[in-house]
Amino acid sequence: MNALELKNLTKTFDGFTLDGLNLTLPGGCIMGLVGENGAGKSTTVKLILDIIHKDGGSVKVLGSEDVGLVKDDVGVVLDEAGLPEGLNAAQVGRVMALTYKNWDADGYAKLIRDFDLPEKKLFKDFSKGMKMKLGFAVALSHGARLLLLDEATSGLDPVARDRMLDLLRDFVCDDGHSVLISSHIVSDLEKVCDYIAFIHKGKLMLCEEKDRLLEEYRIVRCAPEELAKIPAPAVLHKKITPYGAEALVRRADVPSGTSAGPVNIEELFVLMSKEAN
Numbered sequence: 001m002n003a004l005e006l007k008n009l010t011k012t013f014d015g016f017t018l019d020g021l022n023l024t025l026p027g028g029c030i031m032g033l034v035g036e037n038g039a040g041k042s043t044t045v046k047l048i049l050d051i052i053h054k055d056g057g058s059v060k061v062l063g064s065e066d067v068g069l070v071k072d073d074v075g076v077v078l079d080e081a082g083l084p085e086g087l088n089a090a091q092v093g094r095v096m097a098l099t100y101k102n103w104d105a106d107g108y109a110k111l112i113r114d115f116d117l118p119e120k121k122l123f124k125d126f127s128k129g130m131k132m133k134l135g136f137a138v139a140l141s142h143g144a145r146l147l148l149l150d151e152a153t154s155g156l157d158p159v160a161r162d163r164m165l166d167l168l169r170d171f172v173c174d175d176g177h178s179v180l181i182s183s184h185i186v187s188d189l190e191k192v193c194d195y196i197a198f199i200h201k202g203k204l205m206l207c208e209e210k211d212r213l214l215e216e217y218r219i220v221r222c223a224p225e226e227l228a229k230i231p232a233p234a235v236l237h238k239k240i241t242p243y244g245a246e247a248l249v250r251r252a253d254v255p256s257g258t259s260a261g262p263v264n265i266e267e268l269f270v271l272m273s274k275e276a277n
Helices: 041-048 067-073 089-099 105-114 128-139 158-171 186-192 210-216 265-276
Strands: 002-013 016-026 030-034 056-061 074-077 146-150 178-182 195-200 203-209 217-222 235-241 244-250
Touching: 002 041, 002 178, 016 041, 016 056, 016 178, 016 195, 016 203, 030 041, 030 186, 030 265, 041 056, 041 146, 041 178, 056 067, 067 074, 074 128, 089 105, 089 128, 105 128, 128 158, 158 178, 158 186, 186 265, 195 210, 195 265, 203 210, 203 265, 210 217, 210 265, 235 265, 244 265
Parallel strands: 030 178, 030 195, 074 146, 146 178
Antiparallel strands: 002 016, 002 056, 195 203, 217 244, 235 244
């Protein structure tokens, strides 16, 4: 079963439209949703959760068109964790035990210790990183099958981010567990994701297996006259300066003998976004 199915999903605000988004997250996979600020990442997550109402299209979460019916199976960490400001971590745990039927108090307590979070300090006095850690602890402690993470690693230091990425890898080791994670820290997504979806100005540019993307595209750095020998359809983006030329190309269309180096996901997204502008 697919964890998520978005079909022709549309939402219009003043000055912005999420335009007919089609996206499928297979079960057992991690998908990274990449886009610049204002591209539509948070809007997409909020539409999935029915926090805001769609103007058109459909959303299926774990096979259901009503996310309320599967809320216990969905763990959520948003950029703003949204936990009660006047409670400490221990009190949050007691509230969640009354909220989720599969609440794992022991697992939650272990995560609080592992994240080195104070049990008595009020949530409102937490740093941004501490709030994100507590949000993760809650999301991972009620038997969720799907995690929806919106910029959930943005407030964490590199060591804490690496720990969270390890937890996501462990999470999807269980059959049927899946993750949708949006982030502007593209290097994090490249480490853990099976699929990458690029969204730009409300439009889905592509959604593909990460390894296939890294295999399909290459960077060519050469003299302008050498770049001119590459067939125009193979060149997705190019930049020519007094010091030479740089181009994003499809590997299969590059003439033999042309030196083409690997591209990482961040370079690929930046170059494709420039081409789309």
